[in-house]
Amino acid sequence: xxxxxxxxxxxxxxxxxxxxxxxxxxxxxxxxxxxxxxxxxxxxxxxxxxxxxxxxxxxxxxxxxxxxxxxxxxxxxxxxxxxxxxxxxxxxxxxxxxxxxxxxxxxxxxxxxxxxxxxxxxxxxxxxxxxxxxxxxxxxxxxxxxxxxxxxxxxxxxxxxxxxxxxxxxxxxxxxxxxxxxxxxxxxxxxxxxxxxxxxxxxxxxxxxxxxxxxxxxxxxxxxxxxxxxxxxxxxxxxxxxxxxxxxxxxxxxxxxxxxxxxxxxxxxxxxxxxxxxxxxxxxxxxxxx
Amino acid sequence: xxxxxxxxxxxxxxxxxxxxxxxxxxxxxxxxxxxxxxxxxxxxxxxxxxxxxxxxxxxxxxxxxxxxxxxxxxxxxxxxxxxxxxxxxxxxxxxxxxxxxxxxxxxxxxxxxxxxxxxxxxxxxxxxxxxxxxxxxxxxxxxxxxxxxxxxxxxxxxxxxxxxxxxxxxxxxxxxxxxxxxxxxxxxxxxxxxxxxxxxxxxxxxxxxxxxxxxxxxxxxxxxxxxxxxxxxxxxxxxxxxxxxxxxxxxxxxxxxxxxxxxxxxxxxxxxxxxxxxxxxxxxxxxxxxxxxxxxxxxxxxxxxxxxxxxxxxxxxxxxxxxxxxxxxxxxxx
Numbered sequence: 012x013x014x015x016x017x018x019x020x021x022x023x024x025x026x027x028x029x030x031x032x033x034x035x036x037x038x039x040x041x042x043x044x045x046x047x048x049x050x051x052x053x054x055x056x057x058x059x060x061x062x063x064x065x066x067x068x069x070x071x072x073x074x075x076x077x078x079x080x081x082x083x084x085x086x087x088x089x090x091x092x093x094x095x096x097x098x099x100x101x102x103x104x105x106x107x108x109x110x111x112x113x114x115x116x117x118x119x120x121x122x123x124x125x126x127x128x129x130x131x132x133x134x135x136x137x138x139x140x141x142x143x144x145x146x147x148x149x150x151x152x153x154x155x156x157x158x159x160x161x162x163x164x165x166x167x168x169x170x171x172x173x174x175x176x177x178x179x180x181x182x183x184x185x186x187x188x189x190x191x192x193x194x195x196x197x198x199x200x201x202x203x204x205x206x207x208x209x210x211x212x213x214x215x216x217x218x219x220x221x222x223x224x225x226x227x228x229x230x231x232x233x234x235x236x237x238x239x240x241x242x243x244x245x246x247x248x249x250x251x252x253x254x255x256x257x258x259x260x261x262x263x264x265x266x267x268x269x270x271x272x273x274x275x276x277x278x279x280x281x282x283x284x285x286x287x288x289x290x291x292x293x294x295x296x297x298x299x300x301x
Numbered sequence: 302x303x304x305x306x307x308x309x310x311x312x313x314x315x316x317x318x319x320x321x322x323x324x325x326x327x328x329x330x331x332x333x334x335x336x337x338x339x340x341x342x343x344x345x346x347x348x349x350x351x352x353x354x355x356x357x358x359x360x361x362x363x364x365x366x367x368x369x370x371x372x373x374x375x376x377x378x379x380x381x382x383x384x385x386x387x388x389x390x391x392x393x394x395x396x397x398x399x400x401x402x403x404x405x406x407x408x409x410x411x412x413x414x415x416x417x418x419x420x421x422x423x424x425x426x427x428x429x430x431x432x433x434x435x436x437x438x439x440x441x442x443x444x445x446x447x448x449x450x451x452x453x454x455x456x457x458x459x460x461x462x463x464x465x466x467x468x469x470x471x472x473x474x475x476x477x478x479x480x481x482x483x484x485x486x487x488x489x490x491x492x493x494x495x496x497x498x499x500x501x502x503x504x505x506x507x508x509x510x511x512x513x514x515x516x517x518x519x520x521x522x523x524x525x526x527x528x529x530x531x532x533x534x535x536x537x538x539x540x541x542x543x544x545x546x547x548x549x550x551x552x553x554x555x556x557x558x559x560x561x562x563x564x565x566x567x568x569x570x571x572x573x574x575x576x577x578x579x580x581x582x583x584x585x586x587x588x589x590x591x592x593x594x595x596x597x598x599x600x601x602x603x604x605x606x607x608x609x610x611x612x613x614x615x616x617x618x619x620x621x622x623x624x625x626x627x628x629x630x631x632x633x634x635x
Contacts (some may be wrong), residue, residue, distance in 0.1 A: 028510055090375070193384060193386065195382045195383070195384050195386035196386045196387075196388060198353050198373075198380075198382070198386065199375060199380065199382055199386035199447075200388075200399070201353070201373050201389075202351060202353070202373050202374065202378070202379065202380045202400075203374070203399050203400035203403055203451075204374035204400055204403035205374070205403050205449070206374075207400075209403060213388070213391075214388060216341075217388075217390040217391075218389075219391070220390075
């Protein structure tokens with residue numbers, strides 16, 4: 012890959028794939044942009060006149076938009092907090108030598124391979140159902156009023172389900188990072204008089220900073236677009252209590268058949284996601300080049 | 302104060318006995334070197350003293366009080382690791398300050414000690430750099446600095462020079478020796494390199510398979526090795542061992558003769574052989590000689606200007622007072 016000829020050959024060889032991917036990305040993006048400026052409702056057959064910024068105006072001023080933004084942030088923030096802190100904790104526990112390490116590690120990673128719809132349904136019907144779910148049964152048998160998870164604490168319930176899926180991911184990444192920590196550094200710190208907490212705070216945590224950054228960045232990207240868990244459990248309700256931005260776009264375009272409005276929401280979501288991305292990169296990206 | 306006593310200290314990993322019960326006394330201010338081939342348990346012994354490993358049985362006393370169950374931080378010992386074990390995300394200053402910070406020492410005292418250590422180790426201009434931006438020798442000095450500022454009862458060095466190149470190693474060897482003269486603190490130094498042991502130690506402890514083979518000053522070990530192992534391990538090039546009739550003639554099972562205690566001649570001498578490889582180092586010539594009964598090749602250290610080459614016939618004359626005699630068990634015959 013060093014001669015001029017081989018470099019230009021590489022460019023030629025790679026170009027079909029690049030062009031295909033570019034088209035794949037650009038065509039839907041441009042179509043979404045185009046639709047977002049049209050009055051385009053599937054229930055009104057006929058022409059689709061140009062609507063200017065009208066779709067954007069109505070989407071943003073819709074009271075559920077504000078709720079959706081708030082819900083999106085709460086969902087992402089909640090899951091991130093639980094998975095990073097919990098993942099750190101789990102990784103430290105799993106790093107210790109113990110009986111059956113291999114099997115335990117496979118079991119820990121297992122939830123990540125369960126698809127979102129399935130895991131949400133399992134949680135909804137087998138754990139969180141107030142009558143038949145395990146939590147309900149336990150509460151009833153102890154004489155407590157069972158909690159109606161999706162009625163009383165819908166957002167917390169969804170955060171719980173999503174965290175269950177993503178905890179293994181955080182654990183795995185942090186565990187690998189932890190295992191790459193030089194044991195002599197920990198021993199040196201021990202000799203230097205650092206107790207467990209100080210070793211964690213001054214040696215382990217800085218070592219893990221990069222891995223934590225990766226966990227947060229990757230999870231944020233995926234968590235902004237959580238959809239399946241909401242669809243199969245609460246349908247965005249009660250009211251708009253669990254409607255996030257993705258779900259709101261789904262509601263406008265596929266439940267209200269308003270393609271124009273849905274597209275406007277999509278464009279807003281793209282912009283917001285990019286703002287979050289820039290913000291995150293600025294805030295923690297410096298950990299990546301150190 | 303750094304008087305360390307090991308009494309019947311034993312270490313097992315599972316069923317494997319790495320260190321059979323051993324006794325050892327280290328006096329205050331001594332520079333003690335643990336030397337032995339890799340896997341002889343010298344690092345384990347150091348880690349037992351440091352408290353990074355638990356003893357299976359026996360007691361470790363530091364300054365007369367039992368420290369066997371004392372956690373490493375409370376033993377008042379500082380350790381320099383083979384990999385230096387610097388904290389990569391902290392500047393040199395914060396690395397050196399770390400043990401004092403853990404001890405909650407006042408800011409002024411910390412700064413004073415950092416300045417002093419940096420000055421004596423030539424690190425002043427590097428204090429704000431990260432370990433990753435330093436060379437091997439500088440990292441080594443930072444690790445030593447981190448140990449010095451604690452003003453420990455004893456320093457423990459675990460093969461500290463093995464990651465440095467040869468020239469730097471000689472320099473650091475001198476610096477550590479000078480540091481010892483200056484601080485007058487007990488130092489325990491682990492190495493597999495007998496040259497380091499010979500040049501730095503007040504007292505050498507030769508270890509083999511967890512057992513102490515001999516304890517003594519460098520020259521004592523060189524002149525009066527207690528057994529075949531020590532005789533072969535101390536000294537470079539290795540001592541030549543001759544078994545069979547020649548040894549029986551001296552009333553021993555085996556005799557040992559160092560390469561520097563043999564005269565080479567092209568005309569006369571009791572032993573006759575042919576030159577295999579001659580290594581000309583300039584100051585010395587190491588000649589490997591074949592054909593000496595009971596020892597092949599026989600190494601001789603000759604002056605640098607000796608003119609022999611491959612295939613030449615040579616005659617050897619051992620220096621009688623320098624012949625070491627060993628019995629069938631490998632022990633020295635006085």
